[in-house]
Amino acid sequence: MGKRRPEPAKTQLILLNKPFDVLSQFTDDNQRATLKNYVDIPNVYAAGRLDRDSEGLLILTNSGKMQHLLAHPDNKTDKCYWVQVEGQITNLAIDKLSSGIELKDGITAPAQCELMQSPEIWPRVPPIRERAAIPTSWISLTISEGRNRQVRRMTAAVGFPTLRLIRYRIGQWTIDDIDSGNYTIVEP
Template identity: 70%
Template sequence: MKQKRHHKQQLSGQKKTVLLFNKPFDVLTQFTDDQNRKTLKDYIDIPNVYAAGRLDRDSEGLLILTNDGKLQHQIANPSQKTAKTYWVQVDGDISQTAIDKLIQGVELKDGLTLPAKAQKIPPPNVWERTPPVRFRANIPTSWISLTIKEGRNRQVRRMTAAVGFPTLRLIRYQIGAWTIDGLDNGKYRIL
């Protein structure tokens, strides 16, 4: 019993670390990979921090890493309903009808999504992606800001496809109150 109490005191005495990382395209949200792909270890040299939630390899933007299990659970657990805002470049000039559908909720194979906040936005001033998004001269692209409180697998991409405007580029801009403002792609900031 004394040993367990001592262990808890050591853990609670550990300084809480929270860092914001602007994840580049084609980077896995983990520290190891047996296929030699880019991972968090290629960018972050802080020990004992772990990603609070996922961001797909082909998505970019804000990822929070922490050694605080409670915070990690709060951000990653869908039942906590932490709002996440994405800047999404879609194929085509998105219509107000499609945006209204995103706002109301979209029927996906795993059920109806919760209502979202969505609006068309001007192209954000962001870094160039490597490789660049495919460009087709005869088909325009447009950008939306989409805020969801769920965390289904590839949810944003499935939502935009369901309303007829497939995602070309996906950047997570905000989680809760944290944003990527002032944070260069591939860099992190300790809070």
């Protein structure tokens, strides 16, 4: 059995507003953008992941216990996403998202879903693909699961593909006052 890394004397908690097209890891053999391009604090690791094509809150820590507490599915930490979808989303689609969606890997747990105004956020580089004849709309979707690409699969299942996905909140922490590509250190 391998040796366990000792817990650090002081737990660090870093809130990063991860930009689009950045991997949620510190190294990449293909020379793509990673966390090392944005975080200069040694010995911290992502507590969970955020896909390369998603933006927003990613929590990093130097504590394995904190990492487990935040990322393990059994702990059911709420995560709130701001989701721009293709089309004018309907009340029926919002009701379905709120009730749970049948995906290939089973039914999702009920979510909190509501229509929202377009948030005041940074421009995405590159911008999303928009079609002149098709409107877009924004929803706030809060889930406590963390299946692979779950939010994207949920919105597609109700007929409104995700165009832009921003994780706004994990548990009590948000990206409020953290610009894209920047981080802040908070007390755990």
